[in-house]
Amino acid sequence: MTRILIGLILFVLPVVAGAQDFxxxxxxxxxxxxxxxFSQAMDAFKPIMVYDRDNPYPEYASFYYALSAQRLGYTSVxxxxxxxxxxxxxxxxxxxxxxxxxxxxxFDQGEYFQGLLMASQITHPDFQSGIKDxxxxxxxxxxxxxxxxxxxxxxxxxxxVARALVRALGKQPVHLQETDLIDSLxxxxxxxREQLVSVEAPKPxxxxxxxxxxxxxxxxxxxxxxxxxxRNQFVLDLYDGMRLxxxxxxxxxxxxxxxxxxxxxxxxxxKKLLQKEELTSADVLVGPLFxxxxxxxxxxxxxxxxxxxxxxxxxxxxxxxxxxxxxxFQPSHETVGARSAEWLSTHExxxxxxxxxxxxxxxxxxxxxxxxxxLELGIKVVYAEEVRKDATATILTTLATATEFDEWKNPTxxxxxxxxxxxxxxxxxxxxxxxKVINSVEMRKDSIVVIGHExxxxxxxxxxxxxxxxxxxxAAPNFSALTSTAYVDYRxxxxxxxGILPAEYATIGYExxxxxxxxxxxxxxxxxxxxxxxxxxxxxxxxxxxxxxGRDNGTVPFIVFRGxxxxxxx
Numbered sequence: 398m399t400r401i402l403i404g405l406i407l408f409v410l411p412v413v414a415g416a417q418d419f420x421x422x423x424x425x426x427x428x429x430x431x432x433x434x435f436s437q438a439m440d441a442f443k444p445i446m447v448y449d450r451d452n453p454y455p456e457y458a459s460f461y462y463a464l465s466a467q468r469l470g471y472t473s474v475x476x477x478x479x480x481x482x483x484x485x486x487x488x489x490x491x492x493x494x495x496x497x498x499x500x501x502x503x504f505d506q507g508e509y510f511q512g513l514l515m516a517s518q519i520t521h522p523d524f525q526s527g528i529k530d531x532x533x534x535x536x537x538x539x540x541x542x543x544x545x546x547x548x549x550x551x552x553x554x555x556x557x558v559a560r561a562l563v564r565a566l567g568k569q570p571v572h573l574q575e576t577d578l579i580d581s582l583x584x585x586x587x588x589x590r591e592q593l594v595s596v597e598a599p600k601p602x603x604x605x606x607x608x609x610x611x612x613x614x615x616x617x618x619x620x621x622x623x624x625x626x627x628r629n630q631f632v633l634d635l636y637d638g639m640r641l642x643x644x645x646x647x648x649x650x651x652x653x654x655x656x657x658x659x660x661x662x663x664x665x666x667x668k669k670l671l672q673k674e675e676l677t678s679a680d681v682l683v684g685p686l687f688x689x690x691x692x693x694x695x696x697x698x699x700x701x702x703x704x705x706x707x708x709x710x711x712x713x714x715x716x717x718x719x720x721x722x723x724x725x726f727q728p729s730h731e732t733v734g735a736r737s738a739e740w741l742s743t744h745e746x747x748x749x750x751x752x753x754x755x756x757x758x759x760x761x762x763x764x765x766x767x768x769x770x771x772l773e774l775g776i777k778v779v780y781a782e783e784v785r786k787d788a789t790a791t792i793l794t795t796l797a798t799a800t801e802f803d804e805w806k807n808p809t810x811x812x813x814x815x816x817x818x819x820x821x822x823x824x825x826x827x828x829x830x831x832x833k834v835i836n837s838v839e840m841r842k843d844s845i846v847v848i849g850h851e852x853x854x855x856x857x858x859x860x861x862x863x864x865x866x867x868x869x870x871x872a873a874p875n876f877s878a879l880t881s882t883a884y885v886d887y888r889x890x891x892x893x894x895x896g897i898l899p900a901e902y903a904t905i906g907y908e909x910x911x912x913x914x915x916x917x918x919x920x921x922x923x924x925x926x927x928x929x930x931x932x933x934x935x936x937x938x939x940x941x942x943x944x945x946x947g948r949d950n951g952t953v954p955f956i957v958f959r960g961x962x963x964x965x966x967x
Contacts, residue, residue, distance in 0.1 A: 442465065463476075480499070500531060513551070516528050567593050601921030607914075638906025643914075653910070713729070768781060796811070797836075808840065874953050878963075
């Protein structure tokens with residue numbers, strides 16, 4: 398700020414006899430300041446900063462002392478002096494100028510929230526232009542959209558803060574940009590989208606042949622098919638399904654080359670594999686499946702800008718959070734929870750529900766995502782409980798404790814009144830938990846809808862007829878209708894090639910590569926950057942893949958038993 402209001406004060410202060418020495422000292426110190434001799438000015442101002450009944454200059458001396466320190470680069474001294482002035486002289490008429498310089502110091506140090514706080518305390522019209530310039534100059538350095546969003550929450554009427562948010566959003570890769578938010582901010586705050594959104598939409602990169610590198614713990618000397626079960630059989634099943642899909646795509650004209658590398662589930666081996674030159678030309682990396690070896694692959698993907706799927710069967714959003722080139726083939730735990738709430742909102746008239754979840758982190762994440770979305774949709778969550786494996790009897794106590802009986806001693810009423818809730822969401826695939834819920838609901842014989850996950854029907858002792866009788870609906874992103882033409886054709890191809898029926902993971906591997914082939918052929922090798930958010934890729938066996946902001950699958954169908962058969966719940 399070129400204009401210093403305080404400098405005008407010098408000549409209008411009353412001069413009394415006892416203040417002559419202070420006046421002389423102050424004048425000399427001010428001359429040092431005006432000549433940009435800031436070190437001498439600090440020395441000269443310092444004795445005048447002390448309170449004395451004959452001294453009319455302590456506020457002004459303190460101000461110029463701090464300003465001299467700031468000009469010399471002694472930022473901490475300047476800041477501390479300005480802060481002391483706010484405490485010592487809260488009624489001083491020129492305090493807004495102190496706030497102005499504190500604002501600049503905070504911005505210089507990257508303390509944007511403190512800087513904005515100082516700026517909010519400045520109301521004098523003479524400072525508004527300077528404050529606006531400060532905000533515009535410094536807030537352009539805010540690259541994190543979440544930080545800028547928090548700033549706008551604190552200062553919703555500040556155009557410069559809104560400008561900073563739009564700029565931060567506009568610096569993100571195209572597939573991560575919140576375009577609706579950008580457009581609404583530009584409209585509300587009268588901002589130019591063209592000037593602030595710097596990232597241009599990338600053009601798709603198409604190739605004659607796409608290379609997919611599989612870095613996986615095969616733990617096998619040979620990857621040839623065999624009827625003999627091996628260690629890590631699920632990995633070999635995944636690979637068999639992937640190879641069959643690659644063959645199918647090649648016959649359809651989508652050339653896909655699979656490169657398989659055994660990382661032996663070893664971090665050092667993984668790092669050594671990443672030194673292979675051919676991996677830098679891969680279009681997609683798949684693996685290493687387990688989180689312990691994933692760091693090196695994440696770094697390699699980010700450094701070389703290669704699309705990455707750590708694990709095609711994982712729901713862990715952490716795999717994709719910090720790498721714009723990584724994505725999940727499966728819906729994240731957060732998405733499963735949110736979609737479950739959305740399904741209930743549209744399919745269940747009674748807007749009350751209960752939630753049970755296990756002790757694992759994934760269960761908690763899914764449960765709280767469900768609760769958050771349910772509340773947003775007007776669903777009342779009347780009860781939520783974390784259930785330990787050794788304490789699942791509490792479920793029976795809550796749901797199935799009878800309070801009234803008929804003449805044959807059959808329960809007719811329960812501690813939790815019949816038909817008092819519409820649904821129960823179970824965020825766990827622990828059989829001890831979901832089986833207790835199903836058994837309790839069956840005992841009650843009321844109309845509670847139970848929401849779970851497709852993993853419940855894998856290796857469970859619960860009779861499937863109970864699933865049907867108790868209206869169990871399952872989130873099922875990997876569901877394939879066994880009677881569909883596509884599945885029958887796939888099963889025939891797999892049986893012909895391997896001599897056995899496809900295992901679960903083989904089917905997932907097949908669907909993954911078929912979906913990946915569609916993404917590559919339609920949107921290019923850089924599909925994560927060229928696919929618009931919300932793009933739906935139809936599946937071959939499943940309902941497909943929907944790209945969303947979290948770079949996980951947004952498509953989560955729900956299945957139910959009807960007539961002994963699993964079908965999509967409409």
